[in-house]
Amino acid sequence: MSAQAHELPRWLDVGVLPVLNLVMALAVSAGVVWLSGQDPAQALALLLRGAFGSTLGISYTLYYATTFVFTGLAVAVAYHAGLFNIGGEGQAMLGGIGTAVVALWLGDSFPAWVVLPAMVLASMLCGMAWAAVPGALQAWRGSHVVITTIMFNSLASAFLSWLLIDVLKDPGNMTVESRAFGPAALVPGVHELLAALGVDWPRSPLNLSVLLAVAAAVGVYLWIWRSTAGYAVRAVGFAPDAARYAGIRPPRQVMAAMALSGALAGLVGINEVAGVHGRLLLDYVVGAGFAGIAVALIGRNHPVGVVLSALLFGALYQGGAELSFEMPGVSRDMVFTLQGLIVLFCGALGQVAAPPLARAWGVWAGMRAARRG
Amino acid sequence: MTRIHKRFGAVQANADVTLRVQAGSIHGIVGENGAGKSTLMSVLYGFYQADSGEIAIDGRPARIRNAREAIALGIGMVHQHFMLVEPFSALDNILLGAEPSWHLAAARQRVRTELQALMQGTGLQVRLDEAVEALPVGERQRLEILKALYRGARILILDEPTAVLTPAETETLFGTLRQLRERGTTILLISHKLKEIVALCDQVTVMRAGRVVLDTPIAQTGVDSLAEAMVGRRVQLGRADATVAAPAGDALLSASGLQARDAHGVLRVADVSLTLRAGEIVGVAGVSGNGQSELLDLLAGLSVPDAGQLELGGQRFTPGRWLSPARARRLRLAHVPEDRHRRGLVLPFAAWESAVLGYHRLARYARRGWQRRSTMRDDTAQMMADYDVRPPEPELRSAHFSGGNQQKLVLAREALHQPQVLLVGQPTRGVDIGAIEFIHGRLRAMRDAGGAVLLVSSELDEILALADRVLVMAGGRVTGELPIAQCSEAALGRLMAGIA
Numbered sequence: 047m048s049a050q051a052h053e054l055p056r057w058l059d060v061g062v063l064p065v066l067n068l069v070m071a072l073a074v075s076a077g078v079v080w081l082s083g084q085d086p087a088q089a090l091a092l093l094l095r096g097a098f099g100s101t102l103g104i105s106y107t108l109y110y111a112t113t114f115v116f117t118g119l120a121v122a123v124a125y126h127a128g129l130f131n132i133g134g135e136g137q138a139m140l141g142g143i144g145t146a147v148v149a150l151w152l153g154d155s156f157p158a159w160v161v162l163p164a165m166v167l168a169s170m171l172c173g174m175a176w177a178a179v180p181g182a183l184q185a186w187r188g189s190h191v192v193i194t195t196i197m198f199n200s201l202a203s204a205f206l207s208w209l210l211i212d213v214l215k216d217p218g219n220m221t222v223e224s225r226a227f228g229p230a231a232l233v234p235g236v237h238e239l240l241a242a243l244g245v246d247w248p249r250s251p252l253n254l255s256v257l258l259a260v261a262a263a264v265g266v267y268l269w270i271w272r273s274t275a276g277y278a279v280r281a282v283g284f285a286p287d288a289a290r291y292a293g294i295r296p297p298r299q300v301m302a303a304m305a306l307s308g309a310l311a312g313l314v315g316i317n318e319v320a321g322v323h324g325r326l327l328l329d330y331v332v333g334a335g336f337a338g339i340a341v342a343l344i345g346r347n348h349p350v351g352v353v354l355s356a357l358l359f360g361a362l363y364q365g366g367a368e369l370s371f372e373m374p375g376v377s378r379d380m381v382f383t384l385q386g387l388i389v390l391f392c393g394a395l396g397q398v399a400a401p402p403l404a405r406a407w408g409v410w411a412g413m414r415a416a417r418r419g
Numbered sequence: 420m421t422r423i424h425k426r427f428g429a430v431q432a433n434a435d436v437t438l439r440v441q442a443g444s445i446h447g448i449v450g451e452n453g454a455g456k457s458t459l460m461s462v463l464y465g466f467y468q469a470d471s472g473e474i475a476i477d478g479r480p481a482r483i484r485n486a487r488e489a490i491a492l493g494i495g496m497v498h499q500h501f502m503l504v505e506p507f508s509a510l511d512n513i514l515l516g517a518e519p520s521w522h523l524a525a526a527r528q529r530v531r532t533e534l535q536a537l538m539q540g541t542g543l544q545v546r547l548d549e550a551v552e553a554l555p556v557g558e559r560q561r562l563e564i565l566k567a568l569y570r571g572a573r574i575l576i577l578d579e580p581t582a583v584l585t586p587a588e589t590e591t592l593f594g595t596l597r598q599l600r601e602r603g604t605t606i607l608l609i610s611h612k613l614k615e616i617v618a619l620c621d622q623v624t625v626m627r628a629g630r631v632v633l634d635t636p637i638a639q640t641g642v643d644s645l646a647e648a649m650v651g652r653r654v655q656l657g658r659a660d661a662t663v664a665a666p667a668g669d670a671l672l673s674a675s676g677l678q679a680r681d682a683h684g685v686l687r688v689a690d691v692s693l694t695l696r697a698g699e700i701v702g703v704a705g706v707s708g709n710g711q712s713e714l715l716d717l718l719a720g721l722s723v724p725d726a727g728q729l730e731l732g733g734q735r736f737t738p739g740r741w742l743s744p745a746r747a748r749r750l751r752l753a754h755v756p757e758d759r760h761r762r763g764l765v766l767p768f769a770a771w772e773s774a775v776l777g778y779h780r781l782a783r784y785a786r787r788g789w790q791r792r793s794t795m796r797d798d799t800a801q802m803m804a805d806y807d808v809r810p811p812e813p814e815l816r817s818a819h820f821s822g823g824n825q826q827k828l829v830l831a832r833e834a835l836h837q838p839q840v841l842l843v844g845q846p847t848r849g850v851d852i853g854a855i856e857f858i859h860g861r862l863r864a865m866r867d868a869g870g871a872v873l874l875v876s877s878e879l880d881e882i883l884a885l886a887d888r889v890l891v892m893a894g895g896r897v898t899g900e901l902p903i904a905q906c907s908e909a910a911l912g913r914l915m916a917g918i919a
Contacts, residue, residue: 272789272790272792273788273789273790274779274780274784274785274788274789274790275788277772277779277790278779280765280768281765281768281776284765284766284767284768285761285762285764285765285766287758287761287762288761288762288763288764288765288776289765290721290744291719291721291744291754291756291762291763291776291777292744292776292777292779293743293744293745293746293747293748293777293780
């Protein structure tokens with residue numbers, strides 16, 4: 047009965063509650079900005095203008111969001127099998143390695159329509175393989191996936207350094223990076239595509255991977271909620287005993303979810319390595335794997351939510367960079383504080399406002415019922 | 420308590436409820452799930468505040484805002500699920516939250532002396548130094564009662580106290596409660612077992628849909644009229660007539676020499692053999708925890724035995740190559756599991772998703788790996804109509820149905836694909852009377868249609884009402900097998916206790 051007291055109608059739960067959380071986070075952030083002697087209203091305006099105020103700003107926001115969609119979906123997929131995949135970071139690194147190996151191997155001798163799909167496939171397979179090992183250890187040996195994926199992040203980072211220093215390093219280049227990919231191995235930028243269509247769009251890192259991210263979100267939605275495989279995965283995530291009763295073998299579902307999760311994280315390699323840098327370098331993941339955890343948390347592990355919260359994070363990255371540039375009093379760290387507060391209010395404290403909201407809703411529903419008699 | 424109103428959102432849980440309990444009496448409160456009994460008691464114990472209405476204790480108006488105030492007013496509550504710290508000793512559990520001194524050793528000594536006097540006076544014997552996890556269920560319950568009394572309870576609320584007890588433990592409990600009444604304690608007993616209410620109480624209040632529908636001295640009523648008041652119509656439980664089972668047909672499932680151990684290596688099923696024939700219901704009676712659950716798991720393919728063999732659908736299974744749940748379904752064996760919350764349903768799933776659990780890979784529900792959701796929804800709507808599942812909303816989460824409706828949904832799902840063998844565990848545990856009657860009817864109908872039903876139940880009444888043949892299990896063994904004509908509670912009780 048006490049559970050009933052906190053039951054919210056769906057539109058309140060999905061629509062109003064997240065907005066309320068975001069407003070609370072912004073209010074507290076405004077307080078912090080104000081305490082540091084700056085004008086919160088101006089800071090917010092700058093942040094918004096930086097993220098959405100120009101085609102260039104929008105491009106950057108979307109470019110950041112693309113990476114967050116991949117890592118956010120990776121966390122969400124694993125979550126539906128009851129797993130907490132913290133290894134997005136490492137899986138994304140492996141995705142980049144797969145991308146780079148195919149690009150360096152085939153990029154100079156085959157046309158783009160052969161090379162690019164092969165790179166996408168390679169990034170997914172490498173990310174998948176990197177997630178499959180912790181997945182298998184969890185499924186058949188019971189080693190907790192949180193521990194093993196964290197360790198696999200370190201392994202991936204060491205592996206990447208070794209590859210770049212001892213194997214793929216470009217002779218004669220002082221920085222630790224591979225040689226540049228051939229033109230066939232570069233994902234076209236959105237500005238190039240739009241230019242071909244006669245639309246004038248500023249040059250930015252935004253590339254066609256953004257379409258891949260949209261496709262991935264749709265694909266994940268269909269897989270989780272429309273396919274028999276997704277049904278089995280969700281059954282295992284919610285109730286392993288019920289799944290076993292239903293003839294579903296939990297280890298297989300754990301493997302399936304981890305494999306898909308790793309493949310999604312691997313796609314970060316396409317956006318960053320093949321879409322922006324055009325070469326393999328050391329730190330192209332820069333915490334995107336961990337940001338994916340926050341993105342999935344705020345997006346409630348639903349593809350639509352993940353896309354929206356990835357956009358929010360993209361806007362924070364881009365708008366935050368502009369903000370610290372335009373307003374010297376607001377440092378980069380202040381922007382991190384803002385991000386932290388949003389994660390705190392929308393993710394960790396996501397249900398804090400639910401009981402008062404439910405109470406308000408209950409009072410209102412009661413009054414309405416009473417008025418009707 | 421007078422004119423208590425309590426509303427949750429749009430649900431009126433208590434409407435104009437007035438309850439008067441005579442001091443020093445045992446007062447029963449009965450009603451189906453969701454009738455408002457628990458809400459009323461929670462208002463009395465301070466978990467909820469009534470929207471309106473008054474509470475008076477000993478004639479004095481009382482305001483009870485939390486459990487602490489309730490305890491101060493001499494109200495004690497024994498929950499259905501015990502509130503005990505398992506690794507602590509019995510003594511420490513009583514001490515917890517009521518320490519008379521910060522010096523634990525001295526406090527223990529003082530409490531021990533007081534408790535020994537209390538145990539003497541009430542006959543509530545508990546081994547105080549034993550860890551709670553080592554105590555049998557009946558003793559844990561005595562500990563809970565003792566705890567409430569030690570805190571000065573003069574009014575004792577017991578919520579479904581016999582749900583976890585064996586018949587013998589129930590008798591002991593009733594003796595204790597009568598003794599407490601002699602000492603002047605007032606007892607409020609919430610139960611759905613009408614027989615027990617009639618046997619024990621002085622006065623009974625029947626609730627239905629948040630209202631009091633009957634309030635009468637026990638002498639002026641009986642099980643049948645109480646059931647009628649509870650459900651709102653006449654109900655027929657027990658055997659409809661002296662059904663003589665049709666001569667049983669071919670063996671559909673036979674198992675022999677089954678043996679299984681649990682994770683700790685304890686023998687749970689020892690040398691069990693049984694045969695299920697077409698057109699019969701075989702009951703498995705026994706006190707919970709005597710190997711019945713493990714036997715069901717073996718037969719459903721959920722666990723693999725150490726020894727024994729199984730024949731089903733013309734195939735033979737041995738421990739090296741045992742039945743899997745998926746194959747069991749293909750061989751037309753259906754299973755209504757004992758624990759519908761953990762196994763029978765996926766609680767966060769919509770009803771239509773739970774309604775295909777285990778059958779989700781059938782061609783009917785899946786095409787090339789994609790779900791055929793409209794078929795699933797249509798089938799669920801049909802099941803809900805056929806089995807009177809309320810509310811009939813396939814989109815509602817499985818967790819939001821009442822126990823009886825969840826069980827009807829599980830049974831509907833398992834019956835839909837025309838099984839030949841149906842394994843049923845505790846089909847009516849936590850299910851209200853109206854639904855019990857319905858579920859029993861469906862099980863009989865499956866038998867009459869030529870199915871074989873294995874019914875595992877810890878309710879003797881249920882076994883006696885349904886089975887054509889009864890196996891009794893004790894200590895993991897089958898201690899006896901009787902045709903229904905030779906079954907009596909006494910005979911079964913002896914076998915259940917392992918006295919051959």
